[in-house]
Each structure stands twice: as C-alpha cells, then as structure tokens.
Amino acid sequence: MKVIHIVNLLLILFLLVGICVAEEIVVSRSLQDVQDRCLYIEQILERDDTLKTTEMALAIDNLEYNWQDDEGKLCYMVNHKNIQEIGQEIAKIKQYIASDDIDAFRVSIETIKSYCKSYMHFMGANFHNVL
Amino acid sequence: MLTIIIRSIIIYFIVLFIYRIMGKRQLGQMQPFELVLTLIIADLATIPMAEVSVPVLHGVVPLFTLVVLHFLLTLLTKCSIVLSKIISGKPSIIINPKGIDYNAMKKLNLTTDDIFAAIRECGYFNISQVQYAIMETNGKVSVMPKSEFAPATNADLNLQVDESFVPIILVSEGKILKENAKIAGLDEMQISNLVKEKGNGSLKKVLLLTVDQAGQGYIQMKSGEGKTFETQRLVSA
Numbered sequence: 001m002k003v004i005h006i007v008n009l010l011l012i013l014f015l016l017v018g019i020c021v022a023e024e025i026v027v028s029r030s031l032q033d034v035q036d037r038c039l040y041i042e043q044i045l046e047r048d049d050t051l052k053t054t055e056m057a058l059a060i061d062n063l064e065y066n067w068q069d070d071e072g073k074l075c076y077m078v079n080h081k082n083i084q085e086i087g088q089e090i091a092k093i094k095q096y097i098a099s100d101d102i103d104a105f106r107v108s109i110e111t112i113k114s115y116c117k118s119y120m121h122f123m124g125a126n127f128h129n130v131l
Numbered sequence: 132m133l134t135i136i137i138r139s140i141i142i143y144f145i146v147l148f149i150y151r152i153m154g155k156r157q158l159g160q161m162q163p164f165e166l167v168l169t170l171i172i173a174d175l176a177t178i179p180m181a182e183v184s185v186p187v188l189h190g191v192v193p194l195f196t197l198v199v200l201h202f203l204l205t206l207l208t209k210c211s212i213v214l215s216k217i218i219s220g221k222p223s224i225i226i227n228p229k230g231i232d233y234n235a236m237k238k239l240n241l242t243t244d245d246i247f248a249a250i251r252e253c254g255y256f257n258i259s260q261v262q263y264a265i266m267e268t269n270g271k272v273s274v275m276p277k278s279e280f281a282p283a284t285n286a287d288l289n290l291q292v293d294e295s296f297v298p299i300i301l302v303s304e305g306k307i308l309k310e311n312a313k314i315a316g317l318d319e320m321q322i323s324n325l326v327k328e329k330g331n332g333s334l335k336k337v338l339l340l341t342v343d344q345a346g347q348g349y350i351q352m353k354s355g356e357g358k359t360f361e362t363q364r365l366v367s368a
Contacts, residue, residue: 008152009202012195019192080184 023077027123030070031116034086037063038113042106051097051105060097064090082122086115138187139180145191146176149198162208162219162269168201219268226250226264226274239266250274298349302326302340305353315342326350329360 041059048056067090074083089108096105149172153165161169172194179190208215223235225246236246246264249272255261260280265273285292299311301322312322325342326334330350342348342362351357 005152005202009199012199016192016195016199019188076186077188078186079189080186 019077023123026070026073027078028120030074031120033070034063034067035113035116037066038109038116041109045102045106045109049102051100051102057097060090060093064094078119078123082119083115086112089115134183135180138183141187142176142180142190145194146172149194152198153201164204164218165201168197171197222268223266224263225266225272226258226261228262231258235266241266246272255280293345296343296345296347298341298343298347300339300341302334302337304339305335305337307334317342325362329358329362 037059041056041063044053044056044059045051050056067087071083071087089112093105093108096102096108153168175190175193175197179185179187204218208218223239225232225235225239225241231243231246236243247258249266250256250258250261250264253272253274255274255276260276261274262277263275265275267273299315300308301312301315301317302308307319307322309319312318317325322340323334325348326332326337326340329348330337330340330352332352336352336354338351338353339357340348340350346362348360348362349357350360
C-alpha cells in the first residue's frame, strides 16, 4: 500500500470520526436545549396559570429564536423531515398564546419534548438502531 | 433546483475522488468485494443527490466508510492468503488435459456454452486445442493451449529480431507534452525543429508526433497523412 493511500485512509478516518463526534455534540446539545426550554415554559405555566404573561412571551421567543439557529446546524447532519415537526409545533405554540388555549399549548409542549426525546434515542448507536 | 445541481456537483467529485483512490481496475477485472462496493457506491451517491431533505453528509459518510472498508479488505487480502481465498475466492481449473472438469464446472455454475465462449475469447475454437483453462478470481478465463497449437514465437523460430521500444508521444494536437519531452531528453526548440524538418509545418498543425528510443519516429499533421521517419537515438529514454 502506497504512502499516499495510507494518508488518504487516515484523512478519511479522521473525517469520519470528526463527523460522528460533531453530530453527537451538536444534535444532543440542540435537542437538550429545546427540552430544557420546554421544561422552563412548563414551570412558568404551572406558576402563572395563563399564557399571556411577559415572561411566557419571552420564553417562547427565546425557544423559537434558538431553535431556528440550531435547526440550521442540524440540517447539515439530520434528515430535514425528522426535525421539521419541532419547528411546526413551535409555530403552533405562538398561535395558542394569542388565543390563550392552555390545553393545546400543553399538548404542543409535550409533543416537542417527545420529538426531542425520540430523536435523541433514534440517533444513538445502539443495538436496536443498528439492526 | 439549484440545490440539486450543487449537490450533484459535490457528490460527483466525491465519487470521482473515491474511484481515483480505489485504483484503476475495470469492471471485468474486479474482485467480488470490489464489485459489491461499486454497486453500493452508485446507489448511495444518488440518495442525497435527488432527495433535498437528506443532508449530503448522509451520502458522504457511508461512501467514505465503504472506502475505509475497501482499503482494509485489500490490506487483509494482501497480508493473508487464507483471508484472500475467503474474500476473493481462488482460481479454478475448468479444463485440464483430460477435458472439462465437470465438478469444477458445476461448482462455478458454468455451462459448456460459457466455457466455449471463454476459450473462443482467447482465440481457441476447439476444446482439443486447450491444455488448461483457469477461471481467475475476477471471473476472467486464462487459457494455456496445447504445445502443438501454441503460437510460434521468435525464440521458437530462432529468429534474431531488434529490440522494440515504446514510442513516446512528444506532441499531441499541437501541444508539446513536457513531461514526455523531458523523458525523451528533448527541449521545446528541438521538438519544433523536428516538426519543421519532418512535417513541414508549425507545431500547432501537428496531430501526433512520437519518437522511440531507437530513433524511429511518426508524425501526422492535422491535415495530412501520417509518415514514419528516422532521427537520432534518444539518450535519456
């Protein structure tokens, strides 16, 4: 095997390892961030019992802004269809605030958490996913 | 649509790079694992090309993983004869001096038509002309004819022949191939003079100019017939 082949092989190996590590870090951090923000929103809801508060509006804005930022990064490594539901649910949440529909709001927050949780499980390299 | 165009360009260059580092074997010369790899690469490359929601990385990562696997298998087949036999198989004798080996034929799932087609490709139309036929691991059949049917060589005829040399292409379609000129030990001025002298024209009008180590040359202008000429023997070639 020529030296150039070994160099190519090592470069490809480093690239593959780099991609795997980057995916693990970026995806986990982004989805964990969404989950944390959803938990925070739920805490506000428990305390105030209404959606029309400044703190809630700020929390939702932050969730939306951060998700838009993270979604761009995730699109490099995740099938866009797998994460578009999160964006759609965040868009619905803003509608529910306007109509102060707490039940639908709770469902959407749970849905987002569920998507994040299931995708984190789906992404991991475990026996079920490999086979 | 622009996304698909850009993705296609990216994937094209990645696949090109992969085939370049894999080597230059043709389809018919591939070992089984190389053929499998080629088929999978073709399929994998099209996924991110056509499906915009799939990131390019989803196509690139499996492609590069397969390249790594290919290198490892190549390395293993070179290091271990046993593994080489498991992965690539081993050559099988399908015709021996007694005739067709029926067991080998059945094992390789061949018909007599296949065997005849293979020996015909090697230039033998009668099985009685063949001493041995061996099916190589890449699926090609090598034929060793019986002595009385083997083509006579110069050595058989005790003929003294001049050594033959590989011609070096110096000019192709009006352009001097600098690397070849260096091998031949000629500079651009010498080549231009050669063209003027032998082709009666300028360098741009030359279709092909070759010279071998013995000084045998061939020149053909873009508008004209080719002709051979003799020049000085090349020193550096």
